[in-house]
Amino acid sequence: MVTRADRRRARIAHGAELAARGLLDEGRVFRLAGSDDPAMQIVLSHLDASVVVVGARGSFPALRALVRGEADGAAVHLRHRSGTYNTPFARALLRGRGPHVLHLWRREQGLIVAPGNPQAITTPADLHGRRVARREPGAGTRVLLDQLLHEAGAAPGPASADYGSHLEIALAVAADAADAGLGVRAAATDLDLDFVPLVWESYDVILPEIALGAAGPLVAALHEHWVRSAITELGGYDLASAGTIEPVEDPPRSQR
Incomplete structure (x- = not known):
């Protein structure tokens, strides 16, 4: 008999799951649309052709590119009227596609x-x-x-x-x-x-579940010591959550 504890131990760690997705998506380019940010330029300088920037700058153009299928992820920093950054937009625009938020940093x-x-x-x-x-x-x-x-x-x-x-x-x-x-x-x-x-605002990439594997090189770059050090030297950045990925769940009915 398989117990609940056995099932917990058998679960694949999120990092390992992302690595597995990366192997399956090896060679696939991650198309990133997004907002202007000095720290993002540092990250992109660390990456090869596995991540390419597409479309016009700006959070709204990035979201349009994502919805139209012209991008795999959108780098945004949009405050919803609820006071929450980015997540409500991911939930609304990627409903049914497994919306996720890849946290980059908080910036001043x-x-x-x-x-x-x-x-x-x-x-x-x-x-x-x-x-x-x-x-x-x-x-x-x-x-x-x-x-x-x-x-x-x-x-x-x-x-x-x-x-x-x-x-x-x-x-x-x-x-x-x-x-x-x-x-x-x-x-x-x-x-x-x-x-x-x-x-201080949250600067994140929102993306559908199908793009998680292709985003692997971007996630890896966010954990590189020299990348984090270079961003910190800019001043006005908080990297505490950089490189973490969260699925976006629907809110309880009482909050809709």
């Missing part, structure tokens, strides 16, 4: 301002009437900025342009084309700008 987003913060910009409310460098519509950072401005009741001045990356946001501030912009700490540090921390 804040206001990038000129050295010394001469305009004393310390909260989203201080952006009212200011020149604010903004990401393009559909980018997770643009969504976050719009949420923060709405909550603060602030209306920035007219935007002269949309910017395609955190570095471009920082460059706009450095060139005095903007009074402030929302971005990651690393972008401010790169250009010797000041940084006003606002929120």
Whole structure:
């Protein structure tokens, strides 16, 4: 007779299961659509052609690519109205496909301002009437900025342009084309700008169960010591959950 304890001992560890999937998917390319992030560039530099970036930058374009089958995973950082990051979007868009979340890191987003913060910009409310460098519509950072401005009741001045990356946001501030912009700490540090921390957000890859094996090289890179060290040196990153994978379950009926 096989006992419950025997069944528990016979279960394959998640890491071993992922390795087995990787063997089955050997040679398959993992197509990653996603949001702009300095740490992701470090990870991608460690990978060979087993992971390729597809589509436009930004969380919403990444989700569209995933739903259309143009990508195997979407790197996103989207805060749901419930306050939860990413998981609700994985559940809704990958229903019936075994949605999973591959945790990358938590990162610090804040206001990038000129050295010394001469305009004393310390909260989203201080952006009212200011020149604010903004990401393009559909980018997770643009969504976050719009949420923060709405909550603060602030209306920035007219935007002269949309910017395609955190570095471009920082460059706009450095060139005095903007009074402030929302971005990651690393972008401010790169250009010797000041940084006003606002929120920590979860940056994850959402993917269907069928893509878990192909994601193996990405998961392995997240556990490499030098990759983690290089990301830590950027500042503003928390790697406590990096490389862990969680299935996305439906919430209890009482919470739907």
